Amino acid sequence: MxxxxxxxxxxxxxxxxxxxxxxxxxxxxxxxxxxxxxxxxxxxxxxxxxxxxxxxxxxxxxxxxxxxxxxxxxxxxxxxxxxxxxxxxxxxxxxxxxxxxxxxxxxxxxxxxxxxxxxxxxxxxxxxxxxxxxxxxxxxxxxxxxxxxxxxxxxxxxxxxxxFEDRLVALLLDMRWWDWTDDQLRAAMPLLSSGAVEELHRHWIENIRPV
Missing domain, CATH: 2.160.10.10 (Hexapeptide repeat proteins)
Structure with missing residues (x-):
């Protein structure tokens, strides 16, 4: 091939x-x-x-x-x-x-x-x-x-x-982005393809996390 x-x-x-x-x-x-x-x-x-x-x-x-x-x-x-x-x-x-x-x-x-x-x-x-x-x-x-x-x-x-440092690992495990819907992933794609863990976590809290 x-x-x-x-x-x-x-x-x-x-x-x-x-x-x-x-x-x-x-x-x-x-x-x-x-x-x-x-x-x-x-x-x-x-x-x-x-x-x-x-x-x-x-x-x-x-x-x-x-x-x-x-x-x-x-x-x-x-x-x-x-x-x-x-x-x-x-x-x-x-x-x-x-x-x-x-x-x-x-x-x-x-x-x-x-x-x-x-x-x-x-x-x-x-x-x-x-x-x-x-x-x-x-x-x-x-x-x-x-x-x-x-x-x-x-x-x-x-x-x-x-x-990542432990504090950021805890944020990643908290938001479990891999369980998000396709629409939620699409909206967060610029952050997912960056190192901005804290910003992604804020996005999750404001837009995705169950109330």
């Missing part, structure tokens, strides 16, 4: 892509898989179809970079606390493995908040929760929960800094 802007994988919102029952996405979130040449289906690894299985939940207005991977299905039967990490139980076609115990352990839902930016080829491990407004660096390995508006990177991922 020579033309990025003609790629079928450029900025297609996830609500127009996903069909898996355990993959839940909010509005306007997108995956841009241009450089890897695949859709978001290839990013959700080992996502089980069963009722009650761990889910991948992605909020609204998330930007997910090419090649990002969400590792699902808990430990997939590999137990590092047992003598062997080999998943004997899941190789039942081999007679020698008869009688093996099922080592599968669920990790719980993997939850990505709203307005999260996940860089290219980042890897998110099972059961991790990434809070609203966080940024995940390119090729980061996220092994634990990420706080609101934190920027993390590395292997394993660690906090580099916060996007």
């Amino acid at each position: 020579d033309n990025y802007f003609e790629s079928p994988f450029r900025g297609v919102t996830l609500d127009r892509q996903v069909t898996h029952p355990n993959l839940i996405v909010g509005r306007y979130s997108y995956y841009s898989g241009y450089y890897h040449g695949h859709s978001f289906d290839d990013c959700a690894r080992y996502l089980l179809p069963d009722d009650g299985a761990d889910r991948l939940i992605i909020g609204s207005f998330c930007s997910i970079g090419t090649g990002a991977a969400f590792i699902m299905a808990g430990n997939q039967g590999h137990r590092h606390d047992w003598i062997s990490t080999f998943p004997f139980y899941w190789m039942s076609e081999e007679p020698v493995f008869t009688g093996a115990a099922n080592g599968y352990l669920a990790a719980g839902d993997t939850v990505i908040g709203n307005d999260v930016w996940i860089g290219a080829e980042a890897v998110i491990l099972p059961g991790v929760r990434i809070a609203d407004g966080a940024v995940i660096g390119t090729r980061a390995l996220v092994t634990r929960d990420v706080a609101p508006y934190a920027i993390v990177g590395g292997n394993p991922a660690k906090v580099i800094r916060r996007r």
Whole structure:
């Protein structure tokens, strides 16, 4: 694919892509898989179809970079606390493995908040929760929960800094702009595409906040 802007994988919102029952996405979130040449289906690894299985939940207005991977299905039967990490139980076609115990352990839902930016080829491990407004660096390995508006990177991922000071983060979490209607977003778009958090908060109080 020579033309990025003609790629079928450029900025297609996830609500127009996903069909898996355990993959839940909010509005306007997108995956841009241009450089890897695949859709978001290839990013959700080992996502089980069963009722009650761990889910991948992605909020609204998330930007997910090419090649990002969400590792699902808990430990997939590999137990590092047992003598062997080999998943004997899941190789039942081999007679020698008869009688093996099922080592599968669920990790719980993997939850990505709203307005999260996940860089290219980042890897998110099972059961991790990434809070609203966080940024995940390119090729980061996220092994634990990420706080609101934190920027993390590395292997394993660690906090580099916060996007805003605590006082401004509290304002952003208070007004939850990602829940606003399309008309409300349109009216606030000049502020949303700026760093004027306090001004946006005043706009919310004066025009949007429920009485």
